[in-house]
Amino acid sequence: MKKELVNELSSVIKGGRVAAEEPMSAHTTFQTGGAVEVFAEPADMDELKKTLGLLKSKGEHFYLIGNGSNLLVSDKGLRGVAIHLAKGFGDICIEGNTLICGASATLSQIARAALAHSLTGFEFAAGIPGSLGGAIVMNAGAYDGEMKQVVKSVTLMNYEGETVKKSAEEMRFSYRHSLLKEEQLIVLEAEIVLQKGDAEKIKEKMDDLAARRREKQPLEYPSAGSTFKRPKGYFAAKLIQDAGLRGFCVGDAQVSEKHCGFVVNKGSASSADIYALIKEVQKRVKASAGVDIETEVICLGEFD
Numbered sequence: 001m002k003k004e005l006v007n008e009l010s011s012v013i014k015g016g017r018v019a020a021e022e023p024m025s026a027h028t029t030f031q032t033g034g035a036v037e038v039f040a041e042p043a044d045m046d047e048l049k050k051t052l053g054l055l056k057s058k059g060e061h062f063y064l065i066g067n068g069s070n071l072l073v074s075d076k077g078l079r080g081v082a083i084h085l086a087k088g089f090g091d092i093c094i095e096g097n098t099l100i101c102g103a104s105a106t107l108s109q110i111a112r113a114a115l116a117h118s119l120t121g122f123e124f125a126a127g128i129p130g131s132l133g134g135a136i137v138m139n140a141g142a143y144d145g146e147m148k149q150v151v152k153s154v155t156l157m158n159y160e161g162e163t164v165k166k167s168a169e170e171m172r173f174s175y176r177h178s179l180l181k182e183e184q185l186i187v188l189e190a191e192i193v194l195q196k197g198d199a200e201k202i203k204e205k206m207d208d209l210a211a212r213r214r215e216k217q218p219l220e221y222p223s224a225g226s227t228f229k230r231p232k233g234y235f236a237a238k239l240i241q242d243a244g245l246r247g248f249c250v251g252d253a254q255v256s257e258k259h260c261g262f263v264v265n266k267g268s269a270s271s272a273d274i275y276a277l278i279k280e281v282q283k284r285v286k287a288s289a290g291v292d293i294e295t296e297v298i299c300l301g302e303f304d
């Protein structure tokens with residue numbers, strides 16, 4: 001147990017939380033995964049900067065965790081530190097058509113704020129259960145919308161604790177990709193630009209998209225959404241269905257019967273079950289259709 005590190009981090013993180021052996025199953029929407037050695041939740045920029053400085057001086061490895069809605073964490077847990085930005089990073093300020101939002105604001109909170117100000121363009125994201133930080137990293141998208149279309153700039157912190165502002169172009173957004181997949185950076189906040197709209201129509205669109213999600217997606221089970229990326233020219237769910245894998249199980253991990261693109265935790269799946277299922281699906285789809293399907297879900301820790 002990293003008692004000394006917990007003590008040192010606690011002297012730096014006063015407004016937030018520091019914990020040893022925190023179960024990551026409490027921080028992932030799959031609800032699986034072992035404990036991280038140290039969980040650190042800086043409350044503000046100053047605490048984040050000091051945390052980074054301390055971890056650097058000790059040569060400690062760390063992970064950034066958003067809402068954990070795209071993460072599969074090993075049952076063996078994680079070495080080092082999981083940094084989760086506390087609610088203090090979740091402010092949403094609106095000026096005209098522009099929203100300045102903190103990284104820990106959730107997409108649904110931002111969508112609700114946009115609706116309250118009759119701003120349209122963010123409806124696509126209302127049902128994505130991630131934080132803004134995770135959504136920027138992933139260039140999250142749905143129903144013909146993606147973060148790329150609405151983000152004007154992003155304020156980031158590098159691992160030296162320096163802040164930099166990047167334009168949307170510099171963020172190198174593409175399908176489930178951004179600059180953060182190439183460089184070690186932390187999302188602090190983003191400037192989102194929407195258009196003036198009609199509140200009733202915005203609400204109608206959000207309700208319609210939510211109903212479509214409830215109808216098509218297995219929201220009744222823990223998951224990380226679409227497990228696989230869309231391969232060029234194909235749909236992952238169709239390839240999986242055509243390989244005869246609808247409902248296929250490893251332990252309590254299952255290819256959803258409702259939507260073959262989702263792997264769900266039927267109750268007591270382990271991360272190892274989910275990982276084994278993913279590998280088997282990839283192998284069988286390759287054998288039946290000759291297509292490689294890559295995971296959209298990010299695996300953290302040791303699996304093989």
Ligand SMILES: Cc1cc2nc3c(=O)[nH]c(=O)nc-3n(C[C@H](O)[C@H](O)[C@H](O)COP(=O)(O)OP(=O)(O)OC[C@H]3O[C@@H](n4cnc5c(N)ncnc54)[C@H](O)[C@@H]3O)c2cc1C
Pocket residue numbers: 029063064065066067068069070071085103127128129130131132133134135136137138139140141142180185186187188219223224225226298
């Ligand atoms: C039911 C369900 C439906 C979903 N539907 C969709 C959908 O329609 N479209 C879609 O794109 N996704 C969807 N997802 C997946 C997921 O919600 C998105 O990928 C989301 O953007 C992840 O955000 P997060 O905060 O949960 O990030 P996490 O899963 O916690 O992390 C994702 C990545 O971002 C990094 N990260 C997180 N915060 C920061 C930060 N502040 N700075 C730097 N790095 C950071 C993490 O290290 C990790 O690499 C769905 C998931 C579920 C469970």
